[in-house]
Amino acid sequence: MKRFFLATIILVGIYSCGNQDGEPSSATVKSESTDNNSYDPNRGEGKFKTVDVSDKLNITMADKGLKIFSVKCSSCHKTTAEKLVGPGWTGVTKRYTAPWIMNFITNTDAMITKDPKAQAQLEICLVRMPNQNLSDDDARNLYEYMRKNDGVK
Numbered sequence: 001m002k003r004f005f006l007a008t009i010i011l012v013g014i015y016s017c018g019n020q021d022g023e024p025s026s027a028t029v030k031s032e033s034t035d036n037n038s039y040d041p042n043r044g045e046g047k048f049k050t051v052d053v054s055d056k057l058n059i060t061m062a063d064k065g066l067k068i069f070s071v072k073c074s075s076c077h078k079t080t081a082e083k084l085v086g087p088g089w090t091g092v093t094k095r096y097t098a099p100w101i102m103n104f105i106t107n108t109d110a111m112i113t114k115d116p117k118a119q120a121q122l123e124i125c126l127v128r129m130p131n132q133n134l135s136d137d138d139a140r141n142l143y144e145y146m147r148k149n150d151g152v153k
Ligand code: HEC
Pocket: 068, 069, 072, 073, 074, 075, 076, 077, 085, 086, 087, 088, 092, 095, 101, 104, 105, 112, 117, 118, 119, 121, 122, 123, 125, 126, 127, 128, 129, 130, 132, 134, 142
């Protein structure tokens, strides 16, 4: 019986450490820390934090994107679901957020090193996508072209 009481007191003691006086729990503190290992898998890593995307397709941008695709991407990517050297682009805008895609294509090397989904693709494709030296506008236009490819009108 004595032991039981002792155990109860210890348990209550441990349990009550976390949340007294509105102090943040250790979990909250962790997510707020700015340590270098924190990586956001929704946004990826790079300069794009949010991307302004309207419901309707911007045809001018999508056409510019198509031109860049033909020169810089089509040797490795198909616009269908079929894999060439890299994954096919069907549904790519549904698999990833706009910032993720734009960060990936402008900061490719760093993203492949850090991103679990990019690493999974690398395991399937066995080729590391090289950096493409795209401008910010190139990246945005390519994203618009990917939206068009995914059926946005
Ligand atoms: C030399 C071949 C090559 C070229 C050129 C290339 N890619 Fe890739 N790409 C890959 C490979 C391989 C992967 C998957 C493996 C990885 O993550 O490295 C990939 C992955 C991607 C992904 C993630 C797709 C997914 O479904 O996971 C996007 C988006 C992408 N590439 C966009 C582009 C764009 C935009 C261009 C042109 C500016 C381009 N790529 C040019 C080979 C290439």
